[in-house]
Amino acid sequence: MSDTLTAYITAATADGYAEDWDLETLFTALKTIYPISFTLEELEARAGSREGLDADFINAAVLEDCQAAYAKREEALGTDVMRELERKVLLSVLDRKWREHLYEMDYLQEGIGLRAMAQRDPLVEYQKEGFDLFSAMMDAIKEEIAGFVFNIEVTVESSNNQVVAPGLEAKQLPQTGLQYTAADESGVRTTGEVSRNAPCPCGSGKKFKRCHGVSA
Structure with a gap:
């Protein structure tokens, strides 16, 4: 699961700088995998701005969120x-x-x-x-x-x-x-x-x- 999410993020952030990345498309793709609980705007706010984002920051936030979603899913089922x-x-x-x-x-x-x-x-x-x-x-x-x-x-x-x-x-x-x-x-x-x-x-x-x- 983490491999898939990390691959998505790596592909979206491989070239250029944060302001050049198509993070909207990335978030759309992530939502098809799991119910991500925060928006792109909220993630940018955590980093201070879009320019403050980097691949590691996004990856850490998404994986932590995914683990929480998995735990919630397991608790529900x-x-x-x-x-x-x-x-x-x-x-x-x-x-x-x-x-x-x-x-x-x-x-x-x-x-x-x-x-x-x-x-x-x-x-x-x-x-x-x-x-x-x-x-x-x-x-x-x-x-x-x-x-x-x-x-x-x-x-x-x-x-x-x-x-x-x-x-x-x-x-x-x-x-x-x-x-x-x-x-x-x-x-x-x-x-x-x-x-x-x-x-x-x-x-x-x-x-x-x-x-x-x-x-x-």
């Missing part, structure tokens, strides 16, 4: 329910992401021979791009797990104390157009429509149906 929710989320996200990764690797293998036409070693290119896909999968797993744990609706069946989280049937929890919400009792729902032949919103350059639309 109960320790046993929280552990069961985390288990269900982990298994669901791992299963879906691994299947998507295998599909992407098959798709990569189908087209890797074209690299030879560009005088590049297909094996080297396959290994490199395969590693990039695996790294992206691991980042996506961390992000989705964090988002589900905080945002998904949970009920406990009184008959057998079974933890039910229907929102785990959702397809995708990205930071792009296919965002998730926790707006009603049905749990997490996807929003935004993307044509299967349109470029994937993740920026990979692939068609949506060949990328994050695999499981749609």
Whole structure:
């Protein structure tokens, strides 16, 4: 969870100075992961001004706030329910992401021979791009797990104390157009429509149906 938040902050603050950073977009992204309890203006006030902000200051504030939100979530659900929710989320996200990764690797293998036409070693290119896909999968797993744990609706069946989280049937929890919400009792729902032949919103350059639309 902390890895995902830190990655968001690092990406948003990598270049330039605080007055150049798009912190509004950063805060919008953070809110999709967990219910952040302070505004950008409040954070600036703590630092004295926007110019007084730096990456470490923002990161420390966000991680402390996230830990408090996690403790509040666990208190509301109960320790046993929280552990069961985390288990269900982990298994669901791992299963879906691994299947998507295998599909992407098959798709990569189908087209890797074209690299030879560009005088590049297909094996080297396959290994490199395969590693990039695996790294992206691991980042996506961390992000989705964090988002589900905080945002998904949970009920406990009184008959057998079974933890039910229907929102785990959702397809995708990205930071792009296919965002998730926790707006009603049905749990997490996807929003935004993307044509299967349109470029994937993740920026990979692939068609949506060949990328994050695999499981749609």
